[in-house]
Amino acid sequence: MKIGLTYDLRSAYLAEGYSELETAEFDRDDTVEAIEAAIRSWGHETDRVGKISSLVRRLAAGDRWDLVFNIAEGFRGIGREAQVPALLDAYGIPYTFSDPLVLALTLHKAMTKRVVRDLGIPTAPFALVRDEADVEAVALDFPLFAKPVAEGTGKGVTAASKIGDRGQLRVVCRDLLQTYRQPVLVEAFLPGREFTVGIAGTGPSARVLGVMEVVLLENADRDVYTYGNKEWCEDRVLYRLAGDPEALAAGETALNAWRGLECRDAGRVDVRSDAGGVPNFMEVNPLAGLHPEHSDLPILCKLAGITFRDLIGLILDSAMERAGAGPYFPGRVHFPDAVFGGPGGWSSEAGTP
Known part of the structure; x- marks a missing residue:
């Protein structure tokens, strides 16, 4: 298959004069390189497209792809994450991750919480x-x-x-x-434990990859998983898989939110417990960072025994099944049996794909 890659490269925006803070959400060069290598390892051809302006030019020139692996965050407006998917929808080109409606909604955290609250999911x-x-x-x-x-x-x-x-x-x-x-x-303010929950799949097939607790170390900004704590996580944060009852409840909360919001393919849901130990939805990231060593979702997967290559395989598999192609590569990736239960549940024990 020919798979296009759409992304916003941080180095390119920095070269144009934008600041470190303005470009914080954009991807590093080695992230794109790692994703491309993983896609190619499954036997596919890749084509780097880049940001939305490049996509517009390529589409106008008649270029097409069997699938687009989209991690473009967009640069302007609250609907910025929805721009590339909307354009691909207009051309009938399938792509990874959520659709424009979900991406526009979930970037606006208050609107998302209103929907989650209406679904009966605890949120502060x-x-x-x-x-x-x-x-x-x-x-x-x-x-x-x-x-x-x-x-x-x-x-x-x-x-x-x-x-x-x-x-x-x-x-x-x-x-x-x-x-x-x-x-x-x-x-x-929620004073309890903080978790980030990795999820792969779409709709009823969505499953929890693992529940990772975020533990702030002594030299971290206190009480809050800040921008600085994330940027220097290697020195400030301890990440660990959790499987106790509170963590299991966090996984259930996250999965209910993922399915209720109709997110697709893979991502993260951030959850924090209240004073009574009840996990509350904080926010969802349907375009989760995919740096193999620095982003929360790959870190979680590594702790759960899921390789970066297999994480990318899970994403591709979900996207292609949605597009009606079914399983499409030899040695199709399966969810780790030890992590997942039936459609409504899962086990906290880490397994290997």
Whole structure:
């Protein structure tokens, strides 16, 4: 098969003069190289397309692909992650990961929480601050947690994101509004354990790959999985698979959210427990980072005994089955039997593909 690769390369944007923070969500060169190598290892031809402007030119020139492996984050607007999939839909070209509706919805964290809440899935009470005047209307008990409503990779999340009083809330919201030019999501702070849940598959076939607990070390920003903690995770964070009852409940919460939001192929759901130990949905990442060594989903998979090559195989397999092609490569990847149970459940024990 001929598989195109769409992505936003961080080095290219930095060369154009954009800042480290502006390009934080974009992919490193070695991420694209690793994905391409994994796809080729399954016997496919690859074609690097790049960002949306390159895709537009290629489509206008008549280029087509059997499938596009899309990790393009987009650069402008709350609907930026949906732009490449929408264009591919218009041309009838299948692609990996979620559709434009899901990607536009899930980037807006408040809209996502409204849908998740309607699905009956626990999520922390929240308010949306669109301007400084809205701060006075926030009727939530302190401590609170604040972050930009439509950013990823921990952008805008710092040690100051945990807020103890109204005065601090005013300062933090003012800074976030000025810096990111978008509303601020303010939530009740969840004091319990933090998990990220890896999921592969679509609809009823979606399964949990593992539940990874995020444990902040002594030299990390306290209480919050900040942008800095993510960037320097090797020194600040301990990642470990968890299989106790609370972790199992986190996996169930994540899987219910994934299916309810109709996410596809693979991604991550972030979950944190409240004071009573009940896991609450925080956010979903249907375009999860795929750096083999630095991104949470591949880290989780490695802990669960799933190689990066097989993770890419699971994604391709799910996308092609959705496109009606069925199993398409020799030695089709299967979910690890020890990780998964039936359609409604799974086991926490790590297995190997």
